[in-house]
Amino acid sequence: MDFQLDEDIQFLKNNIRNFVENEVEKVAMQIEKEDKIPERTIEMAKEMGLFGLSIPEEYGGLGIGMVGKCALYEELGKTHNGFTTLIGAHTGIGTVGIVELGNEEQKQKYLPDMASGKKIGAFALTEPEAGSNAANLKTTAVKNGDKYTLNGTKHYITNATEADVFTVMAVTDSSKGAKGITSFIVEKDFPGFQVGAIEEKMGLKGSHSAELILEDCEVPEENVLGEVGKGYVNALKILTNGRAGLAARNLGSCQKLLDMSMEYAQERKQFGVPIIEHQAVAHMIAEIGVETEALRSFTYRVAWMVDQGEKLIKEAAMLKLYGSEVYNRVADKALQIHGGVGYISDYPIERYFRDARITRIYEGTSEIQKNIIAGQLRKEYS
């Protein structure tokens, strides 16, 4: 067993750390206030190749495994989560479908531009009536000659306003339930495709989620992603393999909150001593430390399993659940350690507190993860 990161990955990681510290942190407050990531910051991220994080080298990406990707996501997690989500949704659920399920032609057509960030990716599964019950899709895809016609509405789709390429799930055979769902690659310029209103939300400022309206949207047959009828399985596969990356981003945020809490607790004095001298505060620090470290071990273990090609439905669900819950607990304790400062918007703590909250909801709620875990355990023990 080897817990050492490769030298190359360490090198990549250091570079992302420099970029995050020097370029993203300085605009974090601006992103929060304007709900917009400065063009220049996005441009620099593209120049650095951050958008090609999960794309193979032959299509212009980085070509690294999940352990490596997690090391990089961990660094990205240490800054504004809206920025991290723009990149994470693109490199995760936005591109992974084409990477893992696309045929050679689709990969050639889409991946190079997605690797450079010229084209942004998004993933559209959720609908007003299909949230946790994702198989309950109402969007239909009807075949007409060599085209499919899509009709329906998706909502809460991250990167919808920025994206050029969407992985969209739609029902091709309503008599077959989950087995009648197919994934499509839909371009924003296809006729009948429209982005609706942007949602105002609690956090993740700078990252935008919006509605997609498909009205007789024409999608060429060659844009079916994977097999017809395998869309639901595909969606779960894309989400499952993305779990480690999401956990790594949460891990980075936990580490950042630990760093900030340590600094504050050693500097802030009350009753004549730095507050870390008060045992109640020191214990909160200890708890943050333990949970962050446990999340780190678990994240890299699941990432390693992905790289080995192991089956990991249960572990991925456990990690999604654990990473999200830990991030929320850590954010809560970090805020408590900061006292009033933690609640004031001139400081970053309350932002992490709000941004942490979504991780228990999107990409499958905590409750749904528990259902998956219990289901898998019951299978194992039956």
Add this chain to the structure above:
Amino acid sequence: MLEGERILMIIYVILKRTFDTEEKIVIQNGKISDDGAEFIINPYDEFAVEEAILLRDKHGGEVTVVSVGDEDNEKELRTALAMGADNAILINNEEVEEKDQHTTASILAAFFEDKAYDLILGGNVSNDNSTGQVGPRLAEQLNIPCVTTITDIEIEGDMVTVVRDAEGDTEILKTSIPLLATAQQGLNEPRYPSLPGIMKAKRKPLEEIDYDELGIDEDDIESLTETVTVFLPPEKQAGKILQGEAADQVKELVTCLHKETKVI
């Protein structure tokens, strides 16, 4: 090809590994300790690397980065390769006991003796010792023109137009290739190495040579300077807030500047 335009340039960048600008300096046994310190490409040398890449991309040619030091310098050389340099050379001088700027410049001079080059770029100063000597010393030994603290450079054929920062004033100079120039802040904004660039850098050549393979003798390059003591600047004292009527404050301020700080 346009009249007078060079299409291929051979550019070298001399590069130093230095303390990260944010490191706290600790003195141990009369020496600056590098225990656990982070190292970077000297920021002024980073401007030089960036400029070399820009010039190569404009005129065609090749960029080689050269660093004198030990094996640890590989990291900074790899970073320069990841930014876009084509080759890297590490000249190991670990064995030389007493080193200063004369040592580095002499080793580099021996290295360049049998090389063809159009341009050698370096930083104006290093952020550690800040002597600004290596560039000019090297140019002197190679007997080529040298311009320091440049903020812009244009090359047309063999002619070079350089803008330099002369301690706040701007000077425009015309000179010719081969040339050694040292970079001042403002020359450009160095790029972050791209992630694919880092992966590609692994496959680029990084050659290591020992200084004594260059046919030089330790005695000839040994330090010409001697470090007598090393000490940290005195700790910053707490400020003083003047109070009372504005007119009284001004009087008190003048007295302070005159008697306490003795600046007037």
